[in-house]
Amino acid sequence: MAGAFLFHTVGIFLRTREFQHLPVTTMFEYMLVAAWFGALCYFVIIKFVKNWFVSACNVIVIVMLMVIVSLLPKEGSSALMPALRSYWLYIHVTSAAASEGLFGIGCASSILYLIKTRLCPVNCLYAKIPELALLDEITYRSITVGYLLFTLGALFAGALWAHKAWGSFWSWDPKETCSLIVWMIYSGYLHIRINRRSIGLMPHFLSIAGFMAALLTFFSTLLLGGMHSYG
Amino acid sequence: MHAGFLFLVTGGIIQFWFGDKQLVMIAEGTGEFIERFHIKILLHDFSIIRNKKGEIINYRSDLELRDTSNRTLICAPTMVNAPLKYHSLYFYQMNYGCLPDAVERFSAVVVDSTGDTLFSGAIPFKTTFPLGNKNLSLQCNYFLCDFYYDFESRTPVTRSREHINPAFKVTLWRCGSAIDSQWVFQKFPAMNSKIGRYSIAIVSYDPSFFSGIQVQKKPWTSLILLGIICVSIGLLIVFLFPLYRKG
Numbered sequence: 373m374a375g376a377f378l379f380h381t382v383g384i385f386l387r388t389r390e391f392q393h394l395p396v397t398t399m400f401e402y403m404l405v406a407a408w409f410g411a412l413c414y415f416v417i418i419k420f421v422k423n424w425f426v427s428a429c430n431v432i433v434i435v436m437l438m439v440i441v442s443l444l445p446k447e448g449s450s451a452l453m454p455a456l457r458s459y460w461l462y463i464h465v466t467s468a469a470a471s472e473g474l475f476g477i478g479c480a481s482s483i484l485y486l487i488k489t490r491l492c493p494v495n496c497l498y499a500k501i502p503e504l505a506l507l508d509e510i511t512y513r514s515i516t517v518g519y520l521l522f523t524l525g526a527l528f529a530g531a532l533w534a535h536k537a538w539g540s541f542w543s544w545d546p547k548e549t550c551s552l553i554v555w556m557i558y559s560g561y562l563h564i565r566i567n568r569r570s571i572g573l574m575p576h577f578l579s580i581a582g583f584m585a586a587l588l589t590f591f592s593t594l595l596l597g598g599m600h601s602y603g
Numbered sequence: 604m605h606a607g608f609l610f611l612v613t614g615g616i617i618q619f620w621f622g623d624k625q626l627v628m629i630a631e632g633t634g635e636f637i638e639r640f641h642i643k644i645l646l647h648d649f650s651i652i653r654n655k656k657g658e659i660i661n662y663r664s665d666l667e668l669r670d671t672s673n674r675t676l677i678c679a680p681t682m683v684n685a686p687l688k689y690h691s692l693y694f695y696q697m698n699y700g701c702l703p704d705a706v707e708r709f710s711a712v713v714v715d716s717t718g719d720t721l722f723s724g725a726i727p728f729k730t731t732f733p734l735g736n737k738n739l740s741l742q743c744n745y746f747l748c749d750f751y752y753d754f755e756s757r758t759p760v761t762r763s764r765e766h767i768n769p770a771f772k773v774t775l776w777r778c779g780s781a782i783d784s785q786w787v788f789q790k791f792p793a794m795n796s797k798i799g800r801y802s803i804a805i806v807s808y809d810p811s812f813f814s815g816i817q818v819q820k821k822p823w824t825s826l827i828l829l830g831i832i833c834v835s836i837g838l839l840i841v842f843l844f845p846l847y848r849k850g
Contacts, residue, residue: 435625449773454683498762520842537684539624539695539819541827566841 373431377411384408391450396465400444403590407437409473413514417477421510423431423502426481433480437473453504460533467525472586474518474556479583481510482576489573512565512580520593521556530592538599550589610830617823624819630702631812633758634669640692640818642676643669649699649812653684660771664695664814681816691822698815703748703764709771709808711741716800728811730801731776738778741803745772749787773798 384404387395394399414430423425485507491498493494501507530548531541561578593601627635627644645667652661661682668676668689681687687694703728706728713722713734722734722741731742750770751762759770774784775798783798792804 450656454659456659457660458684460684516842520838523838524835528835532831533684536686536823539686539693539697539817541618 373411373414373427377408377415380404380408380411387448391448393450394450394466395448396461396463396469397452397456398448398595400441400443400446401448402465402469403444404439404442406469406472407434407441409470410434410437410476413473413477417510421502421506423506425500426484426502426507426510429479429480429484431513433476437476449500458533458537460536461530463525464529464533467521467529471522471526472583472590473516474514474521475554475579475583475586476512478518478579481507482579485511485576486573486580502511508576511576515558515561515579515582516544519555519562522551522555522558527555541601542545545598545600546592547589547598547600550585550592554582554585554589557585604834604841607830607833607835607837610826611828614823614827614830615721617826618821621822622820624817625696626697626815626817628700628813628815629664630705632812632837634667637818640690640820641671642818643671643673644816644818645669646695646814646816649814651699652778662699662814664696664816666694668694668815691820691824693821695819695821696814697817699812700764700815701748701810702813703761703768704746705811706771707809707811709743710806711773712738712804712806713741713775714802721801723806739801740776741773742773742776743773746770746808750786764811769805769808771808774802775799775801775803 384395387401387404394405396405410430411434414427415436417430418427442591484501485504488498488501488504488507491501530551534543535541557578561582562577564578592598618804621758624640625637625639629635629644629646631646631649634643636643647665647667648663649665652663654660661684663680663682665678665680666687667678670676677687677689679687681694681696683696686696698758706724708727710725711722712720714720721737721739726732726741726743728746729742730742731740733740733772747759747761747768747770749765749767750761751760751768752758762768769789770786771789772784772786775782782801785795785798785803787796787803787805788794789805789808796802796804
């Protein structure tokens with residue numbers, strides 16, 4: 373995993389050097405960076421959680437992201453359109469990719485949480501899956517950091533950039549609308565989790581729904597077009 | 604944090620109800636009066652900024668704003684990602700294009716009947732330009748980007764805004780009197796290019812641009828910015844210092 377992460381990092385570095393800008397301008401590059409953040413989270417998790425089963429599940433999420441990456445057009449260009457030649461690009465896109473990587477981790481641990489609640493204690497898999505409290509903590513912490521990055525970086529930095537480049541903070545573009553849905557789902561998760569201190573199933577359903585909505589947000593420009601259709 | 608959201612929503616509603624916008628296309632060197640904002644915009648220059656590799660990095664319009672009494676309010680450029688702001692009015696560089704009926708300058712070659720080149724060089728549009736020392740001068744006052752002869756009105760017109768068949772109506776002068784005028788086609792140099800015993804060819808031209816400026820009235824933008832700041836600070840406090848909540 374460390375070797376793969378190293379190659380991934382070198383790949384991002386080489387692409388940055390080739391095109392003279394961070395690889396965050398096409399869907400391929402965006403997913404590549406999101407998967408890189410997911411892999412970074414993997415190392416954080418194995419440092420603090422030290423559970424091979426959780427690590428293996430996170431690897432599945434990263435592999436899933438990399439499969440999506442491999443299916444996307446890989447062409448790049450050093451010639452950025454003027455609207456993208458802004459420092460906001462790096463703030464906005466990098467934090468959005470990082471937050472989606474973290475939401476992916478949250479989704480994986482929520483799935484494990486739901487599986488464990490459905491399993492019988494005598495099942496051999498039951499013992500291998502970490503304690504529910506630990507899974508809940510992983511979900512909560514990854515979503516907490518992801519939500520912060522998503523709100524500040526993806527939504528607010530995006531709105532401020534749109535105000536400068538497009539003339540309005542919010543345009544109800546398909547990607548913006550889908551992002552708002554993602555944000556509302558995770559806001560719901562955090563309100564339930566923080567205020568009611570609930571350890572029930574609802575927050576985990578929201579965590580999974582949030583990541584599914586985040587994937588829909590990613591594909592919304594392919595399916596619906598809009599102002600975010602850059603590449 | 605929740606107060607910040609209130610500011611955001613209130614600011615959004617105010618901008619939705621009281622905001623306004625209009626897109627204006629202004630040719631270089633001309634102006635446009637926008638009645639709903641009581642302001643006149645003059646476009647002094649439009650330029651495409653390129654880097655060393657020749658890639659377009661920005662579009663720039665040098666604007667001058669005047670009030671109804673023709674008093675200059677502000678003279679400043681607007682660019683992509685850097686709109687011009689005047690009170691609650693924002694001026695955005697939205698698009699640009701080549702004018703269908705004007706050029707900046709054109710390069711012409713004038714050859715006499717013996718095959719000697721009398722002139723080769725750039726001539727500004729709508730300017731009588733002397734050609735060497737033979738008391739000849741050349742002028743072009745009309746340009747059509749996609750020449751088409753309309754048989755109904757019996758006038759040449761442009762068929763589109765694309766520069767598909769650029770044509771220049773040039774007049775050749777000798778000692779202050781016009782020899783003749785002729786439509787010269789850039790892409791068909793052999794056709795219609797003779798005036799008297801002189802052949803005229805248009806080699807290239809620099810188009811004149813228009814700039815698409817979107818003027819937006821956005822009142823209470825500061826309320827939205829205040830909302831963003833409040834929510835950001837609130838989020839940082841809640842998530843980076845969670846112990847305060849636990850207590």
